[in-house]
Amino acid sequence: MYRKVFEQLNEWKNSDVRKPLIIHGARQIGKTYSMLEFGKAEYDNVAYFNFENNADLASIFEKDLKPERIIAELAILKSVSITPGRTLIIFDEIQACEKALTFLKYINEDANEYHLIAAGSLLGLALNRGSFSFPVGKVDVINMYPMTFEEFLLALNEEELKNIIAKAVNDVTPLSDAMHNKALDLYRTYLFVGGYPEAVVRYIQKRDFDHVRAVQGNISDAYIADMAKYSTPADTIKAIAAYNSLPSQLAKENSKFMYSVIGSNARAKDYESALGWLISAGVVIKCTKVAEGNMPLAIYEDMLSFKMYYSDVGLLSMKAGVPANNIIHNLQISDKMRGMLAENYVAQELYAKGITPYYWVSDNQAEVDFVIQMRDSVIPIEVKSSDNVRARSLGIYRNKYMPEYSIRVSTKNFGFENGIKSVPLYALFAL
Numbered sequence: 001m002y003r004k005v006f007e008q009l010n011e012w013k014n015s016d017v018r019k020p021l022i023i024h025g026a027r028q029i030g031k032t033y034s035m036l037e038f039g040k041a042e043y044d045n046v047a048y049f050n051f052e053n054n055a056d057l058a059s060i061f062e063k064d065l066k067p068e069r070i071i072a073e074l075a076i077l078k079s080v081s082i083t084p085g086r087t088l089i090i091f092d093e094i095q096a097c098e099k100a101l102t103f104l105k106y107i108n109e110d111a112n113e114y115h116l117i118a119a120g121s122l123l124g125l126a127l128n129r130g131s132f133s134f135p136v137g138k139v140d141v142i143n144m145y146p147m148t149f150e151e152f153l154l155a156l157n158e159e160e161l162k163n164i165i166a167k168a169v170n171d172v173t174p175l176s177d178a179m180h181n182k183a184l185d186l187y188r189t190y191l192f193v194g195g196y197p198e199a200v201v202r203y204i205q206k207r208d209f210d211h212v213r214a215v216q217g218n219i220s221d222a223y224i225a226d227m228a229k230y231s232t233p234a235d236t237i238k239a240i241a242a243y244n245s246l247p248s249q250l251a252k253e254n255s256k257f258m259y260s261v262i263g264s265n266a267r268a269k270d271y272e273s274a275l276g277w278l279i280s281a282g283v284v285i286k287c288t289k290v291a292e293g294n295m296p297l298a299i300y301e302d303m304l305s306f307k308m309y310y311s312d313v314g315l316l317s318m319k320a321g322v323p324a325n326n327i328i329h330n331l332q333i334s335d336k337m338r339g340m341l342a343e344n345y346v347a348q349e350l351y352a353k354g355i356t357p358y359y360w361v362s363d364n365q366a367e368v369d370f371v372i373q374m375r376d377s378v379i380p381i382e383v384k385s386s387d388n389v390r391a392r393s394l395g396i397y398r399n400k401y402m403p404e405y406s407i408r409v410s411t412k413n414f415g416f417e418n419g420i421k422s423v424p425l426y427a428l429f430a431l
Contacts (some may be wrong), residue, residue, distance in 0.1 A: 001147075001155045001197060003030060008142050009038045013115065018140070020104040020112075022094075023119040025144035026282030026311055027226065028219045030197040031119040032092055034144070039088035043115070047080050051100060052093035061099035067111035070103065084113035091118040105135035122230060122281055145282075145352040146195030146312040149187065149345075150429035155200050158186065169423065169430040174413040180424065184411055187426040188328045191341045194314015195348070209324035216318045223283050231277055238274035241266075243283065246308055247320045250340040254367075256289070257308045268304075275308075285309040285347050290358040290371060293380065293401040297358050297373050307359060309347040316344045338385035342425060343369055346383050346409060349428045357381075362400070366393035377404050384410035385425075394420070407431070 005023075012021050025031050039046035051057055060073050074089070075082045082089060094100050100118070107116055118139075147155070153162045165183060168175050175183070192212070193203045199215040202208075227239045245262045249255060259266040278284045289305035290297050310316045317327060320340070326333045327341070350357045350372065357370045360380070370381040380403055382394040387410060398406055398419065406420045415422040423431065 001030075001033075001151070001200070003034050003151060004148070005034050005142065005144050006038055009034070009117075010042070012140055012142070013042060015140075018112070018115070019108045019138060020116045020118065021140045021142065022104070022123070023117065023142050023144050024123060024282070025119070025121065026146075027121040027222055028196050028198065029144060029146045029282075031121070031144055033197065035088075035090050035092070035117050035119060039090065043088040044083065044086040045080055046088050046090060047074060047078050047082050048090045048092065049074065049078070050092040051096035058097040058099070061097060061103055065099065065103045065106045067103075067106055067114070071111070071114065082114070084111075085115060087115070089114060089116040091116065093120055094118040095120040095123040102135065105138040108135070108138040122226060143354070146348070147197060147200055148195060148349060148352045148429055149190050149426060152190050152193070152195065152200060153186065155204060156186070161186075165424075165427050166430040168414050169427050172414055172416045172421070174415065175424075180413050183424065183426040185328070187345075187424075188330065191313055191345060192317050192322075192324050192327045194312045194317070196312055196314065199314060212314070212324075213318055216314055220315060220318065223281070226281065227277065231274075235273050235277065238262075238271050239277050242271055242274050242308075243278055244319070246284070246310055247316065247340070249308060250316075250344065251336055254364075255307050255340075255343075257306055278308075282311055285311055285351055287347055287357050287359055287370070290360055293360055293368075293371055293378050293397060293403070295373065295376070295378055297356075297371060297378060301358070305361075309344045311348065311351075313341060313345045313348055317341060335385065339383070342385040342409075343383050345425065346370060346381065346428060353429075353431075360397060362393075362396060366396040368393055368397045379403060379405070379407060381407045381409060384408065384412075386410065387412045 012018055023031050036046060036048065049057055060070055071082055091100055104118060107114060150162060161183060164175065164179060192209065193199055196215065196219055199212050202211045202215050224240055227236045231239060241262050248261050249257055259268055259271055279286050287307045289302045290300040291302055292300045320337065322333065322337060325331060347357055355372050357372055360368045360371045368380045369383040372379050372381060380394060380397050382391045391408060394406055407423055408420050409423050409425055409428060411425060412422050413424060
């Protein structure tokens with residue numbers, strides 16, 4: 001399957017200032033697949049090393065970190081020829097070997113003619129806990145996420161539809177009813193299937209939603225197993241409780257994360273480490289409130305007020321227990337559930353585009369779902385899960401901060417009126 005990260009990997013390969021590359025991302029989002037496919041397509045051969053399932057591999061880095069010796073031993077271990085610029089070296093699950101991470105510094109300084117990509121599902125967690133010394137300034141970094149809706153369309157061989165949507169965004173012209181309705185149907189399917197590559201493949205192969213749910217359940221179980229493996233017993237219990245509370249958190253009238261939803265005695269100081277685990281592992285997305293809609297948004301963050309979303313919207317639909325037909329055919333599903341799914345979807349798409357989303361609240365009377373900073377503008381985004389687009393909160397925000405324009409994401413077709421750009425939910429990728 002095509003992944004957008006291939007474009008970033010090609011830019012890295014051809015860069016005049018290329019450094020060893022680290023790909024960050026949660027488990028099961030396609031990091032290994034993307035590295036291997038890129039290597040097969042762009043290099044003569046690939047030397048792949050997984051530090052999690054080969055305990056002896058770490059011993060190569062014990063004596064010293066001289067690139068000449070280590071690369072020679074890696075070549076012997078794998079029975080491959082490692083040639084500068086023609087072989088892609090892949091270090092997978094690098095968090096299992098601290099010295100391999102340090103080794104990237106020496107590759108950059110003494111042997112940068114070698115092309116090396118490293119990935120680690122839990123590397124962010126290890127770094128935050130102080131277990132590793134990150135080679136600051138000595139590596140390039142790419143953040144990778146579950147498959148976006150655009151990648152989902154490409155996996156379903158809907159490239160022409162994708163192109164029509166992208167053109168409509170640029171021209172701000174409505175699609176025909178036939179194209180609009182088809183795109184909405186696929187968007188709703190994506191809300192159920194989500195962006196885990198294995199779930200997408202299973203859907204394409206079987207068209208059986210029970211198979212999709214089984215994949216998502218296995219991935220969710222793997223996350224919980226990671227919590228138990230890499231956290232203290234006390235933090236594991238808290239991380240699991242916080243992780244399982246997200247559907248209830250988002251279902252509240254005020255979707256701000258509240259510790260009391262986890263348990264009556266839950267307190268922020270007790271759950272700080274557990275939430276940090278979930279964020280660092282890429283399992284959840286944190287969206288912080290801003291006190292003002294002015295540039296730069298980061299200085300107006302209220303760090304005590306935030307929302308939490310799953311990093312994959314399919315995970316939310318699974319954890320909420322919503323049947324496939326109810327989502328895809330819009331049957332007997334509450335407005336609240338539709339809104340939760342749409343909001344989680346938008347947060348996921350923004351993060352995948354490299355945009356940090358915030359949200360804004362005014363005196364508990366108005367709330368704008370997302371506020372983002374794009375170049376030299378601050379843009380409010382109101383999310384509606386249907387074609388009912390009345391938005392009192394967006395009007396209050398616009399009167400207060402007078403943004404250049406606003407974005408309303410809903411099931412309505414494209415349009416632009418009174419400074420509000422109407423963008424269908426399926427078209428967010430093309431903004």
